[in-house]
Structures are given as structure tokens and as C-alpha cells.
Amino acid sequence: MRSFSILNFKVRRTLRENLSAFWMKCCYLLILAMPFILLIGLLLKSSLLFGEHSLMELIFSSEWKPLSGKFGFFPFIISSLWVTFISIAIAAPVCLLTAIYLTQYAKRFVLKIMQPVIDILAGIPSVIYGVWGIIIIVPFVSKVAGWFNVSSSGYSILTGAIVLAVMIIPFVLNILIEVYKTIPIELSEASLSLGATKWETIKKVLTRKAYPGIISSFGLGVSRAFGETIAVLMVVGNVVQIPSGIFQAGYPLPALIANNYGEMLSIPLYDSALMFAALILFVVVTFFNMGSRYIIMHYEKKI
Amino acid sequence: MKRKFNLNRKFFKKLEELIFRVLMIISTTIIIVALLAIIISILIKGVPSLSWEMITQTPKGGYYFGKEGGILNAIIGSLYLSGGATFLALVVSLPLALYMNIHKMKEKLVVNIIxxxxxxLWGIPSIVYGAFGFALMVFLGLRTSLLAGILTVTLFIIPIMVRSMDEVLKTVPRGLIEASFSLGSTRSETSFRVILRQCIPGLITAILLAFGRAIGDAAAVLFTAGYTDYIPTSLSQPTATLPLSVFFQLGSPIPEVQNRAYASAVVLTVIVLIISISSRAFSMKYQKNRIK
Structure with a gap:
């Protein structure tokens, strides 16, 4: 009787072990399959569009008339690029300077304040950033445009870029702080002992060492900014045009998808056009993401 | 002559450092000011329209036109949606994170691939998940519903949850795992009875983080969860969510409806702040009583 219960115990343990291992393996396979499922799903959905238009035509044509079956994504792609790169241009110096300050100069109490600030900034939902953009940045940009003698409603590329810049700052900043923290302290000690000033050490030793990390943090910032939807959609104006200045309204790709989901099914090919937009987002974002990670891995081995 | 030149160089060196230090302090201040500006502007706009009726009533006469009523539908809908998504994501994420750190402890390649x-997956924008979820819904013949929303958001937060759990589990000392193995426990016993207990506060932080992401995301639920004036009573009904409540009602020309949007923004901000603060508290606790 006793041996039976021991046997039972063993069987139960093995069973539990095998069951949990089985479930874990399922989760593991799910994660491995997920990017491919997404990619194939988007490709299948947008393949209808490829039947009637060539890829070049889709990307470089600027005629957007869904009702007559003309889908040129050029205005949207250009808007997305404008918004993304202006936001990176704003966020990059701020993040770099702050990261250097926090890792090299700042006193303890500054760090204690900044850590929750970065965390909260990273946690604020994008729709809140959008509301903030409408309340504060839109009137501000409208006024700034007045200084340059440009009339603007304030709903413009620049507004979207400013809001986006604030959104990606915590993301990029966290990576940069990590990059500067991992530089071995001996490196700066050696430089200081040779008579370099602190700033010279930072400029010529630390930043050179951190260079690949800095570039890839900006790359990751680009990938984050490119796909951001709601906040940008709320402030960027959403006019289908190729913007000629930063005070003009734009219409980035994510906004295109988000704005048109309601009428997606009533117009032929429209849903596959929107899926194609999602596909472009997927490809560009994943490209920047992987590229940046590759740079980090590749150069970390070298230096 | 040479001496003077040297002095000059020294002066410029100092000046350069000074300028950059000032710039650094300015950019740090910009970040703090930006956060304060966001929170204060949301509070100033939203708090006056926040009242007991606002958070205990559903909108009357349609969310876009009706002047009466509050945002209870969005609050409850958001909690249902992100609660469900967090639970489902937990069922996948926790085993996967344990699998990476205990079962595949020695196979670095597999872990790095995961x-x-x-x-x-973390990098993919939520709008792509939303579009994919919508395509899948159409393919399966489903309509916008709480269930579809939950599934889409689950896909979206799994990578966030696993990655942050992984960061926590990475810090478990190897000796602890080996000690557990050497006492004869199986891998699952080690995972769930030893390591899980050791890491509980950190894991709760990870769950809270994912919950915060789920409740704040609008793009993934835009296509899949729909929007309604009512509190959903089953998984197949559409549901309102706080981010979409802000997004849709802010576009209305009626000031009363806009007030509802600002009130939703305040509620959402407060929820996110609470999550952020409590997860900090948990991770501090984690730092205190962990076996090193």
C-alpha cells in the first residue's frame, strides 16, 4: 500500500513536470512564430493590392484616391519621415546631454528625482500626450509660426514632432544611461590620470567608447517614433499632402490606418491598402530595431 | 607669447566645459518641466469637470452628443479589458520567463534567440497589432468585442511582460537554482516553488507595468474593442475604454462632451501614476529582502 502511494507521488510529480514543460514549450513556440504570423498575415492581406499596382507605384505615387482605386503612399511616407526625424533631432541632444549629466556629474539627489520622472514619463499613455499637445503645444506652435510670418493652425508636423520627442525621450534616455554606465571606470581613470580634464575625458574617451551605443539608441528611438499613433494623430493635422514646411499639416502612416478603420470595408481594396500601410510600418520599424541591436552587439565585441 | 596662448587654451577648455554643463542642466530641467507640464495641464483642464456623477454614471444620449452622464462605461471597460489581457498574458509570460531562466539555463543560444x-515583438507598434487583430477578426467572422480587444492587447503586452520578468529572473543567483536541483526537485518544482517565491515582488512589478501599458494603449483597441455607451456584460459585447473615451469625445464640438474627455484623461493619468508609484514601492521591497 505504501509503495503504491510513493509510486503515485512519483507519477504525479512527473506528470506535473511534463505538463508544465509542455506548456512552456508551447509558449516558446508561440513567441518564435508570432513575428512570422504577423508578417504573413499582413502580406496576405495586402497582396490583393500588389495584383493591380507595382510596389514602386504604391510607394512613389502621390495620388491618393481610394474611390477610384488609386493608392499612392508617398505623402504619408514623407509625413512619417518628417515627423520622425524632426522628433529625433529634438530628442537626441536633450537625451545625450541628460545622460552624460546623470551618469557623470549629477549628485545623488538629482538621480533620485530623475529616476521616477523618467519612469512616469515612460508610463504616461500616448493619448494623454496627445491631449497635452492639443492644450499646450498647438497654441505654442501657432504662435511660433506667427514669428516666422507663416500662418498655421498649430496642427502641424512640428507639433507632432515635439510631442513625439517628449514621448521617446524616456525610452532613448534609459538606453543611453545604460550605455554610459557600462563603460568601465578604469577608462576614465586612465584618461584623468594623464591630465585630461573631466570634460575632455567625457568628450574624447567616454563618448567615443559609447559611440555605437549612442547611434543604436537613436535608431531604437526612430523605430519607436515611427509607429506612434494616437498622440501624433491628434496634433498633426491629417491633410493628405506632401508637406513643404514644418508648419504645415501632415498625415503619417499610423494616422492613416487609425483614421480610416471605419470605412475600411466599404471601398474595394481599401482594407488591403491600409494593411499595406501596416506592413510598411512593420518592416521599417523592425529594420531599425534589428539594425540598432546589431550595431550594439557587433561593436561591443570589437571594442 | 606661448604662455599667453596656453592661458587662453585653458580658459577656453574651462569655458567649453562650463557651457556644456549649463546645457546639460538645461536639458535635464526640460525633461522635468515637460513631465510637470503634462500632469499639471491635464489636471487643470480635467479636475473642474470631475465630479461624483462623472465617475459613477454612463453617458446618456450617446457618448458623442449627449450632454448628461459620465464615464463609468470607459472606466469599467478599461479595467475589464486590461485585467483580462494582463491575466491572459501572465499565463503565457510567466512560464516562458521561467523556461528561459531555469529550463534553458545552460543553452545561451536558445535564450538569446527568444x-x-x-x-x-516589443518594437512593433501597437497600431500594427490592432490592424492585424482586425484582419483576424474579419477572417474569423467576429465583430468588435471585449474578447477581440482582450486578445489583441494580450499579444501586444506579452513581450513587455516576458522581458521585464526575464530581467527579474536573471538576477536569481545560480547557486539557488543548483541547490534546489541538488535536493532532488524537478525543474517545475524549482521554478514554481523556489524561484517564484524569491522573485514575487519583482514579478508583481512586471505585471503592473504590463497592466499600465494595457490600460493606456489606444491604437490596439481602436479596431478591435469598438466603443459603446454601456458597460459590457459579456465577452462578445463591444466595450468602451478610457483612452478611446478621451480620443473620441475630445473631437466633439459640444463642451460638455469635451469635459468628459478631460475627465477621462485625469482618471487615466491617476491610474497610471498609481501603477507607477506602487510598482516602485514593490521593486524597493524586492531590493530589501532578496537572497543574494
Whole structure:
């Protein structure tokens, strides 16, 4: 009787072990399959569009008339690029300077304040950033445009870029702080002992060492900014045009998808056009993401 | 002559450092000011329209036109949606994170591949998940519903949850795992009875983080969860969510409806702040009583 219960115990343990291992393996396979499922799903959905238009035509044509079956994504792609790169241009110096300050100069109490600030900034939902953009940045940009003698409603590329810049700052900043923290302290000690000033050490030793990390943090910032939807959609104006200045309204790709989901099914090919937009987002974002990670891995081995 | 030149160089060196230090302090201040500006402007706009009626009533006469009523539908809908999504994500994420750190402890390649895939998935914008979820819904013949929303958001937060759990589990000392193995426990016993207990506060932080992401995301639920004036009573009904409540009602020309949007923004901000603060508290606790 006793041996039976021991046997039972063993069987139960093995069973539990095998069951949990089985479930874990399922989760593991799910994660491995997920990017491919997404990619194939988007490709299948947008393949209808490829039947009637060539890829070049889709990307470089600027005629957007869904009702007559003309889908040129050029205005949207250009808007997305404008918004993304202006936001990176704003966020990059701020993040770099702050990261250097926090890792090299700042006193303890500054760090204690900044850590929750970065965390909260990273946690604020994008729709809140959008509301903030409408309340504060839109009137501000409208006024700034007045200084340059440009009339603007304030709903413009620049507004979207400013809001986006604030959104990606915590993301990029966290990576940069990590990059500067991992530089071995001996490196700066050696430089200081040779008579370099602190700033010279930072400029010529630390930043050179951190260079690949800095570039890839900006790359990751680009990938984050490119796909951001709601906040940008709320402030960027959403006019289908190729913007000629930063005070003009734009219409980035994510906004295109988000704005048109309601009428997606009533117009032929429209849903596959929107899926194609999602596909472009997927490809560009994943490209920047992987590229940046590759740079980090590749150069970390070298230096 | 040479001496003077040297002095000059020294002066410029100092000046350069000074300028950059000032710039650094300015940019740090910009970040703090930006956060304060966001929170204060939301509070100033939203708090006056926040009242007991606002948070205990559903909108009357349609969310876009009706002047009466509050945002209870969005609050409850958001909690249902992100609660469900967090639970489902937990069922996948926790085993996977344990699998990476205990079962595959020695196979660095497998673990690195999973991490790479998680990073790719984390990077994919939520609007792409939303579009994909919508395509899948159409394919399966479903309509916008709480269930579809939950599933889409689950896909979206799994990488976030696994990655942050992984960061926590990475810090478990190897000796602890080996000690557990040497006492004869199986891998699952080690995972769930030893390591899980050791890491509980950190894991709760990870769950809270994912919950915060789920409740704040609008793009993934835009296509899939729909929007309604009512509190959903089953999984197949559409549901309102706080981010969409802000987004849709802010576009209305009626000031009373806009007030509802600002009130939703305040509620959402407060929820996110509470999550952020409590997860900090948990991770501090984690730092205190962990076996090193």
C-alpha cells in the first residue's frame, strides 16, 4: 500500500513536470512564430493590392484616391519621415546631454528625482500626450509660426514632432544611461590620470567608447517614433499632402490606418491598402530595431 | 607669447566645459518641466469637470452628443479589458520567463534567440497589432468585442511582460537554482516553488507595468474593442475604454462632451501614476529582502 502511494507521488510529480514543460514549450513556440504570423498575415492581406499596382507605384505615387482605386503612399511616407526625424533631432541632444549629466556629474539627489520622472514619463499613455499637445503645444506652435510670418493652425508636423520627442525621450534616455554606465571606470581613470580634464575625458574617451551605443539608441528611438499613433494623430493635422514646411499639416502612416478603420470595408481594396500601410510600418520599424541591436552587439565585441 | 596662448587654451577648455554643463542642466530641467507640464495641464483642464456623477454614471444620449452622464462605461471597460489581457498574458509570460531562466539555463543560444524575438515583438507598434487583430477578426467572422480587444492587447503586452520578468529572473543567483536541483526537485518544482517565491515582488512589478501599458494603449483597441455607451456584460459585447473615451469625445464640438474627455484623461493619468508609484514601492521591497 505504501509503495503504491510513493509510486503515485512519483507519477504525479512527473506528470506535473511534463505538463508544465509542455506548456512552456508551447509558449516558446508561440513567441518564435508570432513575428512570422504577423508578417504573413499582413502580406496576405495586402497582396490583393500588389495584383493591380507595382510596389514602386504604391510607394512613389502621390495620388491618393481610394474611390477610384488609386493608392499612392508617398505623402504619408514623407509625413512619417518628417515627423520622425524632426522628433529625433529634438530628442537626441536633450537625451545625450541628460545622460552624460546623470551618469557623470549629477549628485545623488538629482538621480533620485530623475529616476521616477523618467519612469512616469515612460508610463504616461500616448493619448494623454496627445491631449497635452492639443492644450499646450498647438497654441505654442501657432504662435511660433506667427514669428516666422507663416500662418498655421498649430496642427502641424512640428507639433507632432515635439510631442513625439517628449514621448521617446524616456525610452532613448534609459538606453543611453545604460550605455554610459557600462563603460568601465578604469577608462576614465586612465584618461584623468594623464591630465585630461573631466570634460575632455567625457568628450574624447567616454563618448567615443559609447559611440555605437549612442547611434543604436537613436535608431531604437526612430523605430519607436515611427509607429506612434494616437498622440501624433491628434496634433498633426491629417491633410493628405506632401508637406513643404514644418508648419504645415501632415498625415503619417499610423494616422492613416487609425483614421480610416471605419470605412475600411466599404471601398474595394481599401482594407488591403491600409494593411499595406501596416506592413510598411512593420518592416521599417523592425529594420531599425534589428539594425540598432546589431550595431550594439557587433561593436561591443570589437571594442 | 606661448604662455599667453596656453592661458587662453585653458580658459577656453574651462569655458567649453562650463557651457556644456549649463546645457546639460538645461536639458535635464526640460525633461522635468515637460513631465510637470503634462500632469499639471491635464489636471487643470480635467479636475473642474470631475465630479461624483462623472465617475459613477454612463453617458446618456450617446457618448458623442449627449450632454448628461459620465464615464463609468470607459472606466469599467478599461479595467475589464486590461485585467483580462494582463491575466491572459501572465499565463503565457510567466512560464516562458521561467523556461528561459531555469529550463534553458545552460543553452545561451536558445535564450538569446527568444530575447531577440521578444525585442522584435516589443518594437512593433501597437497600431500594427490592432490592424492585424482586425484582419483576424474579419477572417474569423467576429465583430468588435471585449474578447477581440482582450486578445489583441494580450499579444501586444506579452513581450513587455516576458522581458521585464526575464530581467527579474536573471538576477536569481545560480547557486539557488543548483541547490534546489541538488535536493532532488524537478525543474517545475524549482521554478514554481523556489524561484517564484524569491522573485514575487519583482514579478508583481512586471505585471503592473504590463497592466499600465494595457490600460493606456489606444491604437490596439481602436479596431478591435469598438466603443459603446454601456458597460459590457459579456465577452462578445463591444466595450468602451478610457483612452478611446478621451480620443473620441475630445473631437466633439459640444463642451460638455469635451469635459468628459478631460475627465477621462485625469482618471487615466491617476491610474497610471498609481501603477507607477506602487510598482516602485514593490521593486524597493524586492531590493530589501532578496537572497543574494
Amino acid at each position: 530575447r531577440l524575438f521578444l525585442d522584435i
